[in-house]
Amino acid sequence: MALTRQVITTLDGNGISAMGPDVLAFKIADESIVSGSLLTVETNEFCVLKSRGAVLAVYETGQYPIQTPDQPILGSVVQGFFGGTSPWVYEPIYVSRAKLLASTTGIATSLEMAELEYEVDFYIHCDSKEDALALVTHMPFADRTIQVPELVSYAGPVIEQAVNQVLQVTPLERVNEHIHEISELVKEHLGSFLKIYGLHLNDLKVLIHPKDERMREIISLKALGLSPLDAVRMYAALKMAERGLISAPNMAVGAPFNIGGNTLTTYAVDDIVAPKG
Numbered sequence: 001m002a003l004t005r006q007v008i009t010t011l012d013g014n015g016i017s018a019m020g021p022d023v024l025a026f027k028i029a030d031e032s033i034v035s036g037s038l039l040t041v042e043t044n045e046f047c048v049l050k051s052r053g054a055v056l057a058v059y060e061t062g063q064y065p066i067q068t069p070d071q072p073i074l075g076s077v078v079q080g081f082f083g084g085t086s087p088w089v090y091e092p093i094y095v096s097r098a099k100l101l102a103s104t105t106g107i108a109t110s111l112e113m114a115e116l117e118y119e120v121d122f123y124i125h126c127d128s129k130e131d132a133l134a135l136v137t138h139m140p141f142a143d144r145t146i147q148v149p150e151l152v153s154y155a156g157p158v159i160e161q162a163v164n165q166v167l168q169v170t171p172l173e174r175v176n177e178h179i180h181e182i183s184e185l186v187k188e189h190l191g192s193f194l195k196i197y198g199l200h201l202n203d204l205k206v207l208i209h210p211k212d213e214r215m216r217e218i219i220s221l222k223a224l225g226l227s228p229l230d231a232v233r234m235y236a237a238l239k240m241a242e243r244g245l246i247s248a249p250n251m252a253v254g255a256p257f258n259i260g261g262n263t264l265t266t267y268a269v270d271d272i273v274a275p276k277g
Helices: 076-083 128-139 147-166 172-195 213-222 229-240 247-255 269-273
Strands: 023-026 037-043 045-051 054-059 062-065 090-096 101-109 114-127 146-147 200-210
Touching: 023 147, 037 045, 045 076, 045 128, 054 062, 054 146, 062 101, 076 229, 090 128, 101 147, 114 172, 146 147, 147 172, 147 200, 172 200, 200 213, 213 229, 229 247
Parallel strands: none
Antiparallel strands: 023 090, 023 146, 037 062, 045 054, 045 090, 101 114, 114 200
């Protein structure tokens, strides 16, 4: 084991930071970090210094020499309890103070139990040393880093509950009218949840659309002013036209298809939607 580690930093030899756009926190586990080592904190970071599980200090931007805590354990006590090695094992944990983007998707249902897909994009940041300490205290490390997707896995149920709270009492055709209400409710619930982890919620965007592609296209046609039946006819006509069927215009207007003066016997959309007889 090396006796000293002169500088502790998140930058590698090429000046590239380990604090990427998806990294909330980065832990350096190195037994060579000893008293006297120089702790470097970049402008986009906080650093929480721990030793043997206890938090010693939280640092903002700058360089700081690591100091052994007061009343160190000496001599035979070190030999007897720690096998001759220093009990002061330092663990610097760097916390990003940058504005990070998080995204999540999910499935919700309308009043009619129609399946809808939602997409939520939001920005988060850690604002103070107290916030950095809260993140390190409440968010567990699965490895050396805490990634944004890990946070999203915690926040996902909160977002899903907020979205469904409005959608489940809203008719499908009126969902877009309630986008602002849904966004505000998600922002309220998510903001309260993130405070536990010392994170602040900035901008938030919510998109909601039918899960079924056909339903999305029919609703788009209906938005042009077509009646529900005409929208279905037009959708069917467009699909027929894509396949090169010459009867597509007839489907669009709900008229029978004639060849040589003879009317072909076919089922119209009216019969499919409301069968005769």
